[in-house]
Each structure stands twice: as C-alpha cells, then as structure tokens.
Amino acid sequence: MTSKPKLSTVADLAGVSTATASQVMRGTGRISDATRKKVLAAAQKLHYLPDSRAASMRSGEKREIGFAIHRIANPFNAEVISGVSDFLETEGYLVSILDSRDNADRQRRNLEAFIRSSRGGLLWVPAENTDERTYALLHAHGVPTVTFLRRPGTGQFDHVGIENMAAMRTATDYLANLGHRRIAYFGGEVKFGVRQERITGYQQAMADHGLAPAIIWDCPDDKGEAMAAIRQLKAKHPEVTAIVCNGDVVAIGAMLGLQRMGLTPGKDVSVIGFDDIQDAALATPSLSTMAVSPYQLGRRLARVLLDRINDPDMPPGVALVPAELVVRESTGPVQQAATPQR
C-alpha cells in the first residue's frame, strides 16, 4: 500500500508551486501550456486526486449528496435510487445511500454522521418514530433537504410524494364498482402519514358507496409476514371478497397466503396492490395495482433537490405525483356464492 499523494507531492514532482498545481488541476488562472502538461503528467503518474475535505472546506463546493432511506431492500426504492443517481450524476454529484431499516436510532446516528461530513444535500424518507429533535437538527445545520414519500407534519422541507388519497379512492372505487361490498384494507406501517392518507382515500370511497364498516388490518411490509397475516384476516372476516393493499409486496404475500388456503385471487378474492414493482406483473395471477413510476419519481426528486441547493431561500414546496390504475388478473367481479346476499 502506497501512501496517499497530495498536491505538494505533485507540485514537487512537476517543479512548480502548489498554487500553480492547484490551478492546473482546476483549469483556472493563467498557466502556460508547458507547465500545464508537466503538472498533469505528474498528477497522472501519482494517481493524484484532490482531497475533497480540504477542497470543500476552503471553497464551499460540495458535490456529494446523501439519500437516507428506510429500506433499500424494497425493490421500489431501489428503482427510485436509480432515477436519483442517473440524474444527479450527470450534474457531477456522488450519491451515497444510508439505510435506516426504519429504526429511528440508527437513522439519527446516520444523519448525525452525515451532517458532520458536510455534504451538499439530503434526500430523506424519514424512519418511523422520527422525533422533533431530528427535524430540528437538520434545520439548525441548514442542510438542503427534500423529504420523500413520508411527509413530516412540520412542513419545513421540500417534499415529493404520491397522491395517496386519490389513488386509494380510485382503487377502492374500482372494486366497489365490480360489485364488492366487503372490502378490507391490508398492510402497512402504523405511524406515518402515507398510510393514513391511503386509508382516508379508502374510507372515503367506502362511504361514497355506502359500505361499512371499514376493515383495517396491520401487517409489516414483508412477503412472508403478509402470508401469515392474511390467514388471520380471513379467519376473523370470512365475508371479505376484496382487499386493497398498502403495497405490492404485501399484496403478493397476501395472494400466496390465499392460494395456500385454496382460494384463487381474482376469482374468490380480489386483491389490488400499490407501486407496480416488477414482481406485480410476473406474479401468478398477475397483480392489479396502482402504478407509479419509481424511476421517474427518482428523477423528479433529484431535480427538486438541485433547485433547493441552487436557491436555498425559496419557501418549501410540495410535489405530488399521481398513481394510475393498472388492471391485471388479481381483480374481478364479485362471485355470487362468495358473499351471502341479503
């Protein structure tokens, strides 16, 4: 292992001052062609790269942004990350990802280390149970921040999200129009606004159609857990003929669980998901879902952050993108035999 080359090493090798070497590296100032070549050759030879800690301290330039997310394992999120990186990399930024696994303590440690390292901006899906102190922390340090998916009540940051309420209203409406009367809401995490928004949309549609009571069933965002949970839901509420799900992952888990109970999704029970991950189209039966394009969402998110970085004083804004109903095989008209009619 060699030791790290620095600017003075390059300058010495090229026989110039560090000031000159620095100007060559950055292509600024008035430097003759001859010395420029000498310096570049030396830099090449030593594999020299300027230390961005020192550079950013002096110049204030920060071309690195962080994406603090609750679960990188989720394929939807992975797609979002692709969109974000593609956009920001063309602008010369490095994107590094911090995974909180939805743990508020881990998130806090991550964000503190992030702030200490003084990077250019933050994209953030707040973890469950994020407390006020964490918001205050980011605010106190003036970090350009855009929240994503989950919107803190404080409203002090830019936000990019999904039109959850409208989407769930559409999904529920669609199922009701197919003749379903007992429609349950399945999956999701308790604490955050996203799920509340979706549930509200579901409830509004239920009310519109005069359907009561609403059935809401918790379940972590995991395929295996959903398989087990759907059994309990069906045991407690055998009359349910349709299920709107908080996400595709739990929806697919629910379909698997139903199949193991001898029920056919799309015939005996209709299931609709949210997100449109790759597996939704590949599942058997294929999953109807409320689709959003994670890749495009990622690009949008990146653009909002750049705008914020370039203009730190504009008031925070909110961008909501719509979700679109995609009908596949997992939903269908209500079966006569399944629900006893009165």
Place this chain on the structure above:
Amino acid sequence: MTSKPKLSTVADLAGVSTATASQVMRGTGRISDATRKKVLAAAQKLHYLPDSRAASMRSGEKREIGFAIHRIANPFNAEVISGVSDFLETEGYLVSILDSRDNADRQRRNLEAFIRSSRGGLLWVPAENTDERTYALLHAHGVPTVTFLRRPGTGQFDHVGIENMAAMRTATDYLANLGHRRIAYFGGEVKFGVRQERITGYQQAMADHGLAPAIIWDCPDDKGEAMAAIRQLKAKHPEVTAIVCNGDVVAIGAMLGLQRMGLTPGKDVSVIGFDDIQDAALATPSLSTMAVSPYQLGRRLARVLLDRINDPDMPPGVALVPAELVVRESTGPVQQAATPQR
C-alpha cells in the same frame, strides 16, 4: 434555514476558547466541571456537531466506510449490507453505499469521489469490466480495501467470497444422483470469476458422472429476462431435464417461464438455485438451492475490513464460506417419459 454552527460559535456562547470547547466535546484534557457544563449546554442549544472533514484532516481519524456494490436491488446484497452495517455501527462507523449498477464508468466515478473524500475503508464488489487502472488507483491511495464475491486476478486485496466450485459440484452431483443426464447451466454474467468458478464445479461434476456435453446458457440476473431466456434454452435443448442456476433470481424466473410453457418444476424439469433469498422458500413450487447466509457473510466481511484497518501491513488474505444444499420442491427424480432412454 439557520446556518451551520461551528466550534467557535459554541466557544463564544460558553465564554471560553475554542481549544477548551474542543476538549470538552471530546472528553479529553483537564477541564473543570463548571466549564464542562457551560460548554455542553451551549453545544446542545446550537445543535452543534463537529465538522468531520476538519476533524479527520487534523486527527487522521476516519470513521466512515464505503460499500461499493454492483446492484443494491438484489435482495441477497441488501441482506449482506444489513450484516455489514450492524457490525460496523457497533464500532462507531457510518456505512454508505455506492451503487455501480455493474457499470465500470459509473464505478470509476464513484470510487474517485470516494477516494477524494478520504474515508476509512472500502468494501467492494468490482463491477464487470473493471480495468487495471481502477485497481491501481485504490492501491496508490492506500485505501484499506476488501473485495467481496468477485475476486480480481491481481490478488492485492483481502477477499471474502463463497466456495463456488464446491457448491456447484454439490448441486450438480445431487441432480445426477437423482437420475438426470441432461443438465444445463443457466444464467449469470459473462466476465467474472464467480461464474467461471461455478461453471467449473458444474463441469467437474458432469465429467465425474460421465455426462456430456455441458450446456451453458447466458442470461442477465433478472427475473423477467430469465423467463424469456429459459424458453430459448428449452427450444434449443428439449432433452434437458435439470437446470442448475447461477442464482435464485434467474432460477425463479426460469420456473415461471417453465410454468408458462406448461411444465412443472420439480416434476418435468428440476431447477436448483443459488443464494437462498427469501423468495426461494416462498415460490411455488419452493426452490431447492445452495444456501449461504448473506447476513453472516456481511458480518464476516465487516470484520475482515476492521482487521485490515487496524493492521494495514499484514499480507492480504482470502476467506471462503461454504454453501449448503437445501432441498425443496423444485427438484426431484427424473421422469421416465421426459427423456428418451437409449
């Protein structure tokens, strides 16, 4: 947006010098209880966090490591990342992830930015087509580096990997003992040693059983692509009754493709995967596979990096962990009707 608090802000508010404030923050030196409290109160009030760029420049302490990986979207990798983070976080490190999406250019940009930011160490799954210059770059900067899964030929870094050859030999052997004669190798990327090792294991087992010729079929590591590719494989080689796959993702894709062709995995065609991702057990039929524990692998990986950081001069080492055969429903004895016997 407030502006970032610095040490001098804290010191002023507490009425002491920056030297004193610094010592309080780090708990070193001789400081009276009274001033300690004053400084801590000021720091608290301002949400002060020391700038790690300045701190690490002066002290040389770097408590941040990078994980440069080829695909975060892969659930196996996501589990590895969890293992890595859990281990390193207890040691006070921040883990940030760089996703190359197996693109050598993107990887180079990522690694250059990484080096410029002078962090403590690097975990690295080299992208396809990584060139010598990239290895030289890391070496020239003396970055403590551990490669993972894919091992560069140069052998200059520590490495943690899987016993690919032995595992594939086991898998192929198992299928041959079930009576299969035409066994194909399916999936994987072309360039890297991992796949070559696995193919070698497959070929050795084929030779041991006097089975020829070997059939090797390329396919990107994607479920949808695998569904399509398996059709072509079966069209070209209808006599194949068993398929060893380069990974669970393509194996599951292959099963889906076979099912759409009216074939039943485990009866008409046996399929065996590699990795044991969550979906392997949840698939229908459930997938037999060569299992490795990604979480444990991650912890191991982290430990090797810490050892390297603590002792930069020890010669590079290699750790290979075994994979274990897990038999589920996707494999079974060869069917009489399926292969014409001579």
Place this chain on the structure above:
DNA sequence: AAATAATGGTATATCGTTATATCATCGGTC
C-alpha cells in the same frame, strides 16, 4: 524610450478542527 498592459507564476491567508506547548493561578511543603 517611457508608460502601460498582458502573461505566467508564487506567497500567503483561510476553511474548522485537533494536538502540543505554554501560561497563569492556587494550595501545599519545607
């Protein structure tokens, strides 16, 4: 030829910390 402008390069202060040396002050000792 003297004044001015353009060119190519360097000295130096600075960014926000930490490590080291240094400096008062005070109580205790002989």
Place this chain on the structure above:
DNA sequence: GACCGATGATATAACGATATACCATTATTT
C-alpha cells in the same frame, strides 16, 4: 517566603486544499 506540583484554561501550528493579492517578466502602445 521561596519553591513545587497540580489544576484549568489558552495560544498556536498543523491538516490539504483554494482564493486572493501580488510580483516578476515580456509584449504593446504612443
């Protein structure tokens, strides 16, 4: 009362880059 060792705090020089001001040379103008 002069000396000593603790004690508690500070002044200052790094770390590796960049921005600015500045200084020599040449080249150009009149």
